[in-house]
Amino acid sequence: MVKKECIAMILAGGQGSRLGILTQKLAKPAVPFGGKYRIIDFVLSNCQNSGIDTVGVLTQYQPLTLNSYIGIGSAWDLDRKNGGVFLLPPYVKKKGGEWYKGTANAIFQNIEFIDSYAPEYLLILSGDHIYKMDYSKMLDFHKSKGADVTIAVIRVPWSEASRFGILNVDDEDRIYEFEEKPKKPKSNLASMGIYVFNWKLLKAYLQEDEQDANSSHDFGKDINPKMLKDNCKMYAYQFEGYWKDVGTVESLWQANMDLLEDAPQLDLYDTDWPIYSVNPNQPPQYLSPKAKVSRSLISEGCVVNGTVVHSVIFSGVYIGEDTVIIDSIIMPNARIGKDVKINKAIICEGVEVADGCCITSENSNIRCEQYHVDETGICVIGSNVELSNALKECVLSSREREFKSRDFETLKAMLLRLGGLPT
Amino acid sequence: MVKKECIAMILAGGQGSRLGILTQKLAKPAVPFGGKYRIIDFVLSNCQNSGIDTVGVLTQYQPLTLNSYIGIGSAWDLDRKNGGVFLLPPYVKKKGGEWYKGTANAIFQNIEFIDSYAPEYLLILSGDHIYKMDYSKMLDFHKSKGADVTIAVIRVPWSEASRFGILNVDDEDRIYEFEEKPKKPKSNLASMGIYVFNWKLLKAYLQEDEQDANSSHDFGKDINPKMLKDNCKMYAYQFEGYWKDVGTVESLWQANMDLLEDAPQLDLYDTDWPIYSVNPNQPPQYLSPKAKVSRSLISEGCVVNGTVVHSVIFSGVYIGEDTVIIDSIIMPNARIGKDVKINKAIICEGVEVADGCCITSENSNIRCEQYHVDETGICVIGSNVELSNALKECVLSSREREFKSRDFETLKAMLLRLGGLPT
């Protein structure tokens, strides 16, 4: 094989349990995002746009969708003759098989793969962040500092700093301390979970770590602190721009809503740094004479007969007449009947919502495995469910009946508050 | 997804431990074969040529080479929009991960994948057989018999029948008995390990089998006998032609040698039933003024300066001057120095044999992890070894020294016996 200066490994094996029913049958990186994408599109597109053409994707949890989605990487132009995308599930060796025990162990189990490219540098990435980043600049920084390790950081509001892993650095950006969720943070530089390592050095640490029975085999908890202790040259590379870890229902919902701003921080329409994804083959979207749509993203194959305000609608969704959808995310191929009300909800792929249903956070009496309301009031309805008329009854709580009975004027007022319809 | 009448599942997860060092870093289906192929090429090409365009490959043991070899199946024209090749490693589900426990369990764990195509029939194939077979004819047979299960069988010599799983059938080819390696076989119809199942029925049996704590979750041992007991309609489909299970070093070696016949039973040059494989990018082979080659297969990228008789030489092999190779298989990118003697050996990928080495079955004093002589006298040298001059000493046993000291006339006589050189 051809030697590569830098190859990337994407950690995509986590279950993403905080996403609940969203990741029941799906690895987190495969969760749909932004009306057309899956979460992993961002990191794969970043690799392509940064000129990194050899990428390993470490999978473990429910990888089928991810595997067939990624294929050989054609969608991201990563189907290259030398290099390309490689799916790396855990496997059985001569001595038996072992699941990935932690982020560091996942890399450890693939030392042979990495060595086959004899890279100088290894870039470790997460498969579940939404951002645009030029990794080649981070690599340049790493080289110019003569660093052993470079960790990408982003400034977070001081008030939130105690929720992150905080890095304390000197004037030269050299890291002298890690603090995990410090009560009194000394800095507001939060780790983004993006690392550049000198591969030879990392390999030695991984091999040592593997022998340590007390280790959790994690970069953040074990490898990096050990390196710092050993006085390795560790630097922080400051990233500026939009970055979001979409590990919770609330952050996933918020990151979708962020795209609906007039001039969102994350610009999907910028052709200089395109976000690639697998293109479904769908006809153009059809907005009927009764459709009302504003402040929304809508994708191909949709049919809109109702009202959509401040929402993200994925491809192939059908929306019936007199239906109102507000502050919501409707994932591919869902079918929303007539006279349905949906407010602040995430409706997963292929869900069928019967006529007249009402889905909002105020429902407390719902008894359905595939229905969940998170602490911030976002309703999530899991994949391939039929919200039939029978279920609809239980979906309607007393407050919802009230909502439903509100007259048109009330609804209009509510819509106007949310950005206004051009009525 | 589009519904498919029949999809195929290829069992490619076995370790193939009887192949010893050949499968140390490689799943059995990925072992090189026939100067250019890997074993799995045959079953994948059969699928393509039979019009079966949706194929799952169940991997588990050392799948990296297999994964990057198969990719999305372009080499076999199986990179289709609806269907194609899918690599199916074991994975972690909501309840945790589980390795494949047996052939039937491997299919059980992928019920969801199969169901997504809603097939009428499921074709179960092995990834380690060398043959050409039109599965569409077997499927036609299955349909015309109105069978629940059809098992492909081949007539073996009566003398060998007791080494196989034998099927006893009535005049209508309906199976009434299985006998595993019977001492007194009633028939010489041996199971080829190729099955057509009605998917709905099989699914029920798999689900039942999964609950059975005493089951080994194997088709041959558990599922099929259970079905026979339940009086399912099971038929034997008789295959005629070349078929070889290359599960042992001896059978692998023999199957390679079979290709060197003047008119081999398995014709690789037949363009109506091509065997596809991933094509390495290598320049043409070069035979120097001193080269002597007969009764051999040689592939692109080779440089031959010595004598090659009755051998299979894969791509990118270098053979030095005054070297003689007889009855052997030299796998890709091996480098054989000057004045080397190799007789009845399998040299794995990337092995470097230094000048003057002698490799034959008569060596008993070799102390090298990567060297093994099987009971039939075939020497196997494992991948990426350097047989340096130091090692060469131990490679030379006393008998070999004798062989080496034989004069040219003796060697010539030996070569003539083997098919003769045109000298």
Add this chain to the structure above:
Amino acid sequence: MNINAMGIINLADKNKILKGLTVHRPLAAVPFGCRYRIIDFVLSSMVNSGIKNIGIFVERKSRSLIDHLYSGKDWDLDRKRDGLFIFQCNSSENGYGGFFKYLCENLDYLYKSKQEYVVIAEGNIICNLNFAEILDHHTKLNADITVVYKKYNSNVSGVVITELSDNGKVIDMLDLERILEPKAGRLFSRNLDKKAAGIYVISKSLLIDLAQICVAKGYYDFVKDGLIKNLSKLNVYAYRYDGYLVNIDSIKNYYRYNMDLLNQDIWKSLFFEPGLIYTKIQDGPPTKYMKNSDVKDSLIANACIIDGVVENSILFRRVKVHKGALIKNSIIMQKTEIEQNAIVENVILDKEVKVTKGKKLIGEKNYPLVVGKGTVI
């Protein structure tokens, strides 16, 4: 899903001109329906019918067509055996040319193809149909040639079947286009309501025979020379197709058939049944509807940004509609931009047109205004 026929799309004989839209491209490559080109419909129909070997014969100006089709990958036609073959043909120096000539220049292709039958389709057809059924009809009747036609309620123009026997045999056909306006006279009092759809089934061997005989006599046209002149000698049968199928041969009907897509029934039957219509894959985000957007009764491709009013219109990819702009009854192609308070009505804007602030462009419904590629207004 294998059928015993290859497909040939003939872009040579009927390279009709659609004003400005065909200056830079053959008719088959004219954009249609938000994200397609005209050829996508016949090509996808063939693929969905199980045809895996398709040859396209095209004359000049074929660059945009070749860019569009590329390796055939998007139609699943990038195959080791069979697949997509494009033949770029040129009329001879003295101007003689035509389908049969091009066929004879590429007989190799026909001989090497293993299929027994050929489905020939012209390149101006919008449809989504199953050719396998037509092939079945053809082989069951043991026909020499099968002509697909549509029955209309009134007289039509183009190639028509004028006499049909009770068992469906074609006795006579006419090409009405060869008669100039005004189309009057006794002929036009006859029943001219069975329009040939531009789809024919024929055995490969007969096609080769006809092509060679015609070329040797100096004739090149399949319909006029190969079919109509031989009606008495051959068993030609008709196949009536009742689904949606139209032939684009003027700006007027190009406009009309685009607008047909706003009918949800046509939208559904044309894009989903019996199969999907494939086209060249292009990356792009979803369409963004801004605060002031008001879009009704329209088909919109991905990657548009809309802050204005759109009614009864067709918007291709990456169209930008600014605040206060109004688009009505129009077809707006890729990357066109309508600036603030500009108004367009009953127009067809080709790719990369820019209508600047406050400008007005208003055509007539039966005479839509066509603005060429890249124009700034």
Add this chain to the structure above:
Amino acid sequence: MNINAMGIINLADKNKILKGLTVHRPLAAVPFGCRYRIIDFVLSSMVNSGIKNIGIFVERKSRSLIDHLYSGKDWDLDRKRDGLFIFQCNSSENGYGGFFKYLCENLDYLYKSKQEYVVIAEGNIICNLNFAEILDHHTKLNADITVVYKKYNSNVSGVVITELSDNGKVIDMLDLERILEPKAGRLFSRNLDKKAAGIYVISKSLLIDLAQICVAKGYYDFVKDGLIKNLSKLNVYAYRYDGYLVNIDSIKNYYRYNMDLLNQDIWKSLFFEPGLIYTKIQDGPPTKYMKNSDVKDSLIANACIIDGVVENSILFRRVKVHKGALIKNSIIMQKTEIEQNAIVENVILDKEVKVTKGKKLIGEKNYPLVVGKGTVI
């Protein structure tokens, strides 16, 4: 591995004729070296140098070339951005045509390409070189144009650099091919040993300028009109390349350069260093050497079956050599068959030739016999 240059392979100006071998194909598509076509060497060199955007300008007869290149996949040029672009050009009706004209007809392509420099190569070059080094040389010297040349021990023909300043600036160049035989006179007593290799580096903006000015004056040739006529006005520098590089422009040297590959040093440097040479992938089993095979000093492609004697020859894919047949000093192209006891010596057999039992074909080493595609002897 990204470099700031696009590549253009110019097959328009120098479409040299190699007797029978170029009847059906442009020179660049002539088979070479067992499994390649001539264009593979320059194309692979560009790809291995990191050039990811390559345009090929070709005149007519381009079908076999397009079939060969297909989507560019085999050269890793099937890309979403950049990749491979093929421009099929035609001279105008009154016969005027040439590289600059074709460039001007496709200026869009140049404008849309993001690279600053252009590496121009002719299509008859066999080499394996690193264009990145030439580009470095070009930018370091701040040159307008860089001309790659090879130094020979004696006078050569073709385009030569006749005057070179000490710092490597080109003062004068001549195209000796424009002088007919006999090449005699005072001129030929000068040092004519620096042959231009057919590889040039130029900035995109200058290339566009030169092309437009030349076309506006009615000139079309890059070397004659763009380069030589402007030597006094531009900073033209020379880059001396000492590796293996040859230009194929006659049957005689086509034969000779094929035979060059039998030299193990040339084989190694041409196929492996600095990168691999890519070509269209074709499936096929290994070559089978039968009982009576005796093959020496030869290059053999895959999928041959050899039961005869082969010496000092080049065999392409799927050649069959039967028992008792003898092949010596010859080039045998794809699917050709040499039957029992037939003898061929000093010949070039095109694809699918058959030499039947016992026939003899013997040419001269300096005048090899050429047999056209599909001939049966």
